[in-house]
Amino acid sequence: MSTTPPSARTPAAVPAPAPDRSPRRGQVRRPGDLVFSGASLASGLLIMAILAGVATFLLVQSLPVLTADPGEVTGEAGFAAYVLPLIVGTVLASVLAMAMATPVAVGIALFVSHYAPRRLGASIGFVIDLLAAVPSVVFGMWGWQVLAPRLVPAFAWLEANLGWVPLFAEGSNTGRTIATASLVLAVMILPIITAVSREVFLQTPRLHEEAALALGATKWEMIRTAVLPFGKPGVIGGTMLGLGRALGETMAVAIILSTGGFTWNIIGPGNSTIPAEIALNFPEAAGLRLSELIAAGLVLFVITLVVNLVARYIVEKRSEFSGAN
């Protein structure tokens, strides 16, 4: 009863019999363990070796242009002046694509994981995954032939109404602009971001969802308090995978964009990206020009590396709160 003195309320701790200790770690090496640890070590080393090989190739091949006389480089102002507009173009196209794709992807993932009836959700997920199987050259053709002409009126509207924003200074007549390319890139990276987000949203512990609901959360509030914070690192990871794909995407951009010098105007011709620049010029390049293109590839490699490091930093910064502990 509730009047029982406190001393009688603590159940006596019964010491459990000590379990038999297995031999100390490292003494017995089972063949299965050896094979698996060896195989995973080899795989780990292999990926490092491939990466190191690529980096070395890029470095060695791009040395000539880094040491060349600035006057001999395309544009006659040195490699940095040549590659800088390309870097900005690449990052601009990819960031635009990411900005357009991420909210949509998160929305689809939430719908599939928390709103749609199970069967509908599964089929939508399947369709999205199918999108990832479309070759990029097909996206490129579609963007060039179908999407670009249809975007011309939209660009004209943007120019007329938001022309004072430098991004929308002058509309294109063909629609083959960096904005079109970004839109196509967004469609291309949508599946990967959606797939990763959907998986993490589905993994939200039931306990946390119920905790939110029991506090009187509506469905959306439950998603905001339990699902989104839990899935945030995963969404960031998926977005970075998508960004990586957008940064490296070659064919779609090369086909759609009518390339040119750098301009802030994203709805007109101009701009280029590193992969497109390489793809368009590689067949006829030789000597120093070839080295130039490879050096541009090296720069892209570094950009991708930096992007991934930043993503990792963002995820790690709040790892204390991730629920992994």
Place this chain on the structure above:
Amino acid sequence: MSKRIDVNDLNIFYGKFHAVQNVSMTIEPKSVTAFIGPSGCGKSTFLRTLNRMHEVIPGGRVEGEVLMDGRDLYSKEVDPVDVRREVGMVFQRPNPFPTMSIKENVLAGVRLNSRRMSHSAADELAERALRDANLWNEVKDRLDKPGSGLSGGQQQRLCIARAIAVQPEVILMDEPCSALDPISTLAIEDLIEQLKEDYTVVIVTHNMQQAARVSDRTGFFNLEATGRPGRLVEMDDTQKIFNNPAQQSTEDYISGRFG
């Protein structure tokens, strides 16, 4: 801040499965009511109908009435979200939000109710809830640290603080100590004693000594056979249930002959 609950002829279903049959009972305000019974007898299911949390599971529905101070929680115009704001719940496993700090966890429910609060009011409320949950002294120096860094017993008291921060009428506890060590269990039981001064507390427990220690009234749930619906066998003052139960099966259960 505490309301009386009358349950009339409640039947609970999951899809076609009839989980609990014909439960009628009265839960008095400012008291502790415990439900005991063997696994699968429907006591947790029944508890979850008191704040409509069983509806979260697809196919969950009820027939019958649950009246809180005379208002039917299941009438058409009642929003389950409002019910859950009045009837707080503490779960079997401690479940603080891992992405929130201790303070944010305590205030999570209040923020949902979208009350705008000044910083000082929020601090004050968090402190009061944590004090009421007997946790303040242990966490006052690390309010901004994640709630998941606390021990299991502390996490459970944090969940209680989170539940009482919104000042509910009723607090439901679903085996709140089953994942805790004896010392933490003692802390929670002491807390339950204090909570009943302000709230109506309903607790499900597997531990009959716990029911005997903390509750004023006890309900015994049982099922006739596996696959049959669970039902309330008897409900009476805890003293009476444990010393002189009216039903033979209650006697058998509390004396350890089955279950």
